[in-house]
Amino acid sequence: MDPNKTNDDELNAIQNIDKIIHEPARLLLMAHLFVIESADFLFLQHQTGLTWGNISSHLRKLENAGYVAVEKQFIDKKPHTTLKLTDKGRRAFKEYRKNMKQVFEDLPE
């Protein structure tokens, strides 16, 4: 086995890690949105333990990347914002999981 090739594979796997998702707070938000269909800020705040401002700024980055869709609607005449992962976001999260597994599986003992 060519040791240089193995090093290249590891390097590729690490380089392929999505830096937008890799940030801990965003990873937490992505993981929560991955297991549900949609939720609002308040639900995510309770589940993740992040602050309102923190969630807002990270979600903006995820929205800009096209990973999260923000839907604003009126419920009982009150503004309500729901968030959900886009198809692109789901694919990116699956890819991220795969790459992370690969990185750690390839590491020597």
Added chain:
Amino acid sequence: MSKKIDLKEIERKAYTSYHQDGVIDVTIAFVVFVFNIMMLSDMPWLGGITGILAISFYAGAKKLLTVPRIGYVKFPQQRAQRITTVTVVLGVLAFVAGIFAFMQTTSQGTPAWLQLLIENYMLTIGTAGATLFLLGGYAFKTKRVYAYALLTLAMFVAGHFIIFPLYYYLTVLGTLILLIGLIMMIRFVRKYPKTTETAEE
């Protein structure tokens, strides 16, 4: 991150925290009480509107109590399908059993199996109630509803041997479930006070 991200655990936590509000329990207690009144007052039509009232109560309580405190969440379709499947299975079973019993009763008088069920009505009601709770527990993936199934079966099996009126058992069962629901509701309201923040960023 030092902690491992377990997606199944995240989903379980999200789902259970949404159902730790005691609304399911209070709704079940309501159904038990209505069933009790129906048996006591001989008003079978109450059975027909119980389902509508229970669903309205459940949806209203979720909207007024749960969502303003814990936030809005929609779970994946598989969960909703599970509830729909159980409802359809229950409906079909009840319908087929009803038609079968009706046809046999009208053609041959009360058949022996129906007579047996009526004579051992405590066991019949207990088994039917426990089955309903088991299906409810499966549909809502809520472990304490399985405990209600066990409680119902134990109470009605005991009731088969210790002769008290039926309403006594139903009142005790409904009160126990109601108390558990109310305790959970109070805990939930304390844990998640209403927030004034809005989602408009």
